[in-house]
Amino acid sequence: MEKANEIFFSDKGLTSTSASHLADLAQETILGNEAKLKNMSFITTKVDIVGSLSESGKTVSIGYDEERLSEIKGLLEEIAEMNAFCAWMREAIKAKEKEIKQVNNCSFDDWCRLFGYPAVEQPESPKEIRMEDMIAEMNIKERNRYFQLEAVAATIGKSIHPGGTFSNAREELLNKMMKPYSTDGNxxxxxxxxxxxxxxPDKVENLFFELQKWHRQNERELNRIKFSLKREADRLNLEAHQRYKSEVERASLEFRQMFSKYKEWQIQECDRISKLKIVIPDALQATYEKLSKLEE
Structure with missing residues (x-):
């Protein structure tokens, strides 16, 4: 446990649930006092109509009298008192949650170093072979052909697909042939x-279908290459994963007993921390007793 967090805990005190509940009660007290102070005013206001009889005005707001004025300091003191209580309890709860989180996040290797056990030599996870890696292994002729196919697919596809320049011009031609005249103005x-x-128009159509056919043929060849590269990448990745899995199993078998001990420590340590009681400082004892009475 961190040195800064030890101050909050001991074998005697409040559970986190009780501390949280009392902090909620303190917050309710704060809200109640703030509501009383919200419309603080030292002015009494009356409204009257010009020419009305003296003392005939209506009172629209009443300022604090001396009795309410004398209550202000006490209300503010109680707000400060409750805020101090909430701050202590919530920081203590936060500290406990942080300690439990640190235990849960403590890795097996960190635990080994913490208690001086030999570090577990875990096999290195294999790097995934991607399409880019397979392309990088191609020879000059193969790689150039791949780039050519990609360039053609992108160029032709961009032109003939909806929204492309050729596609738009072809669509415009078809529309204008259907409506050869148009007007503008009145x-x-x-x-x-x-x-x-x-x-x-038939030449435009012929060129469109020619480009479409070229694009499809190009796409088929490109997809064949991509499929072949992906299949080979998948095979290599599977082999690498199987080797890695075998190495992990051997390492796990060697340190299984130690790993079991590590998990047992995590459970016991989290349980120990969760059962720690939150200390009530002497300065907050009176506040604690006041809030405890509110529970009754």
Whole structure:
């Protein structure tokens, strides 16, 4: 346990549940006092109409009298007292949660170092072989062909797919052939546009299907290469994983007894910390007793 956290705990005191409950009661007291102080005013206000009889005005707000004025210091003192109690209890609960979290996050290797046990030599996890790694292993001819196929797929696909320049121009041609005339404006200012194809529509269609066929052929070849690379990468990754798994099993077998001891320590240490009681400082004893009475 951290030295800074030891101050909060001992064998006698409050459980975390009780401390949290009392802190909630303290917070309720704070809210109650703050509500009393919220509309603090030392002014009494009346409203009247011009020309009305003297003393005929209506009182719209009443300021604090001396009795309420005398209560202010006590209310503020109690707020400060309750805030101090809440701060101590919540910091103590936070410290306990932090200690339990540290135990749970303590790795097997950290535990070995903490108690002076020999470090467990864990095998290094194999690096996953990715598509980029497989491409990097290609020879000049293969890699250049792959890059060419990617370039063609990106260039042609971008042009002929919806939103592409060729696709948009083809769609425009089809639309204008269906509606060869269009107008703009009204009355005498109306402009009439006549639309004719600058090339034969069937040639545009032929080129589109030619590009589409080229793109599909290119995609098929590219996908075959990608599938082949992925299959080989998967095979290599599987072999590497199987070797790693075998090495882990051997290492785990060697230190299984020690690992079991480590888990047992985690459980027992978390249980010990969770059962620690929160100390009530002498300065907060009166506050504790006051809040305890509120529970009754």
């Amino acid at each position: 009355g005498k200012d109306t402009l009439i546009y006549s639309h004719t194809s600058s090339v034969k």
